[in-house]
Amino acid sequence: MLEKVHLSILREISRQGSLTAAADSLHLTQSALSHSIKKLEQLANISLWVKDGRNIKLTQAGEYLLAQANRLIPQFERMEETLRQFAANEKGALHIGMECHPCYQWLLRVVSPFLASSPGVDIDVKQKFQFGGMAALFNYDIDILITPDPIQKDNINFEAVFPYEQVLIVSKLNKLSKLASITPAQLTEQTLLTYPVDLARLDIFQQFLLPAQCLPKKHKTLEDTDIILQMVAANRGVAALPKWLALEYAKTLPIVPLRLGSKGIHKHIYVGYRKLEQQNKHIESFIALAKTVKVTPG
Numbered sequence: 202m203l204e205k206v207h208l209s210i211l212r213e214i215s216r217q218g219s220l221t222a223a224a225d226s227l228h229l230t231q232s233a234l235s236h237s238i239k240k241l242e243q244l245a246n247i248s249l250w251v252k253d254g255r256n257i258k259l260t261q262a263g264e265y266l267l268a269q270a271n272r273l274i275p276q277f278e279r280m281e282e283t284l285r286q287f288a289a290n291e292k293g294a295l296h297i298g299m300e301c302h303p304c305y306q307w308l309l310r311v312v313s314p315f316l317a318s319s320p321g322v323d324i325d326v327k328q329k330f331q332f333g334g335m336a337a338l339f340n341y342d343i344d345i346l347i348t349p350d351p352i353q354k355d356n357i358n359f360e361a362v363f364p365y366e367q368v369l370i371v372s373k374l375n376k377l378s379k380l381a382s383i384t385p386a387q388l389t390e391q392t393l394l395t396y397p398v399d400l401a402r403l404d405i406f407q408q409f410l411l412p413a414q415c416l417p418k419k420h421k422t423l424e425d426t427d428i429i430l431q432m433v434a435a436n437r438g439v440a441a442l443p444k445w446l447a448l449e450y451a452k453t454l455p456i457v458p459l460r461l462g463s464k465g466i467h468k469h470i471y472v473g474y475r476k477l478e479q480q481n482k483h484i485e486s487f488i489a490l491a492k493t494v495k496v497t498p499g
Contacts, residue, residue, distance in 0.1 A: 202244050205277055208270035210234055211249070214257060215267055294323040295483050298343035300334040300350070302396045303426055303446050304470055307363065308347060310494045315487055322483055338473060345484055346473040350402065358479060359471045362491040365443040367404050367466040368458040372436035382460035385413035392438035393417035394429050404468065405441035409461050430454060443468075 206227075213223035224231045242249055249263035259267060295315075299305055305328070312324055327343055334346040338357065351359035369388075371377050377387060388410060400406045410416060421438060423429050429440050434454040447458040472491060474484050 203241065205274070206237060207241050208266065208274055210238060211259070211263065211267045212270040212274055214250075215259075219255065220257065293321070293483055294325060295345065295487060296325045296327060296343045298334040298337045298346045299326060299328045300346055300348035301470065302424075303442050304347050304349070306426070306446055306449070307443075307470060307494070311487065311491045314494075315490050318490070319483065319486060334473075338475065344474065344478070344481070345487065348471055348473060349404075349468050351471045351473060356476050357473055358476050359473045360488055361469040362472050362488060363470040363494065365445055365468055365470070367441055367461060367468055368444045368447055369405075369439055369441055369461055370430070370433050370447045370456050370458055371439045372434055373455040373457060374436040375439065377439070377459060378457050380459055382463060382465075384462065385410050385415040388417050388439070389415055390418050392419040392421060394421050394423055394432055394438040394440040396429075397422040397424060403441075404466055405461065408466050409441075430456065441466075 209227060210223060213226045214220065217223045217226055220231050220234060224234045227234065229237075238249060245262075247262045248260050249266060250257045250259050252258075297308070299308070305326075308326065316322075316324065327337070334343065334348060335352055335354070335357075337343045338346045348359075353359070369377075369383060375391075377383055377391070380387075393405070395403055395405070400411075419438075423432065426442075426446075429442075430450050431454075432438050433440050434456050441461065444458050447456065450456060451458070470491075472488050474481070478484060
């Protein structure tokens with residue numbers, strides 16, 4: 202019954218001072234404008250204005266609707282502008298799920314240029330989805346998933362955006378620090394520090410230790426990358442992390458990276474997203490930027 206056009210008519214009459222000027226402002230004929238209000242008055246069984254010669258005087262009901270028009274129409278206009286920005290990919294939000302603890306350091310290098318190139322788009326990083334991101338992606342809790350271990354599903358696309366090598370990081374005080382690479386057996390005398398993740402998701406176990414039927418002397422879990430690296434620097438343990446990250450921290454900490462085996466463990470950071478959104482401009486822009494981000498060679 203009551204429509205936005207009725208509120209717009211009352212607001213323009215108040216602004217312009219006459220039916221003719223209001224009709225011109227709204228790109229309506231005067232008869233169409235009058236008919237629209239007349240129909241509303243009939244449906245509501247109430248008068249919104251009375252004519253006094255060429256002037257119009259709003260009734261109490263008309264004054265009420267005018268007050269509501271002045272409050273609501275600006276909100277409509279903001280909503281319409283926001284929808285236009287969404288349609289033009291000028292506005293929105295990108296919800297990112299992290300399934301890789303050290304990838305957060307890499308992500309920061311992507312976020313800065315992305316925000317600069319997309320001023321109307323916000324970013325939200327959800328680390329609570331660490332090591333459970335596929336469910337979050339399926340449930341639309343996140344828009345993209347950053348992971349080194351993609352799980353192939355028919356309705357999910359994964360794009361490799363950054364290659365890296367997984368290395369063992371040891372203190373310069375550790376007896377292994379003089380080596381270029383290590384064998385699984387050499388870790389049997391070490392305390393291995395990892396994130397609190399199932400062993401099935403830890404490459405150093407699945408691709409290095411377990412195939413050789415070896416285990417570290419001790420295995421401790423820590424959640425924070427900086428704390429892990431401080432523990433390694435103090436020779437309280439060793440840790441497997443991306444080489445580029447190790448080289449970055451080696452500028453300020455007494456640590457060195459060692460290759461895991463003679464060939465090393467080589468990985469990629471992947472960005473996963475729903476195939477239904479493969480034309481999403483925000484996702485396209487993020488992936489394009491992610492592929493250009495350079496870090497310390499590793």
